[in-house]
Amino acid sequence: MHASRPDGGPALFRLVRHWARQWAPDVVQRFDEDAPPTWTVPNLFVIQAVAGAGPDEVTVADVARQLGIDRSVASRMITDAVRDGFVRRETSSRDARRAALQLTDEAGKFLHSAQTFQRQAFDALVGHWPAADRTRFAGYLERLATEVLDSPEGS
Template structure:
């Protein structure tokens, strides 16, 4: 048992939430081609748009960004505007309702997300470098299973 491992199952389950909170902050590990803190924040918005484009093709608006991030629409609007100013997002008219404005990744936004994915993979490999391959793959599978279950709850 490591010095940080909880002693009981209850302590282990209580430690999960704080551990997830630390994950986002630890993404800034010094790996090759690190992501700036500003761009790391932008990836929150870019990821929502990217997932919609790669998934069911639903249109993403500023309101949808606010809902996904559980923030006030004015906060989401500032985040989206910042990503547009950085050249990562573009606004377009909805094909379903011309009165709505939707968001798309620009080519620069796609490049940023590809670089971010490489950064995430490098960080995972660095953190788990001394783990067994089985432990690394088990964590990856369980993390994906957890995220899928969380998304299923969101869509109920």
């Protein structure tokens, strides 16, 4: 690494390792003290994947792609999210062999709570930075997430 140039790759992976250890199932319970037992990390992942899949009809394949897992694992996670009242599974209007997924109002409450927690975590990490730096960094994070998760090239 050159002293004059930050080395983003190793720094990124140090952060990924750190947060992977921090992201235990009990973390979700910290979003809201009165959180129901169905507010689990896997359910949150499914909710975020359905919410982030775009405006078109969302399928099991879309969730699998968003989460970076195979369709059978995504299907099992979706089944749990349906059972827990976060997702409705209906027959696709485009292809009767596929399921179309929609979030319920309960999923919206869970997602809102999770996003509030995520914003607070971001603010705790960089709240001491100048406002322009925080805004620029947030924009770069959003750009990276979009390029990696939402574009065909990133899949």
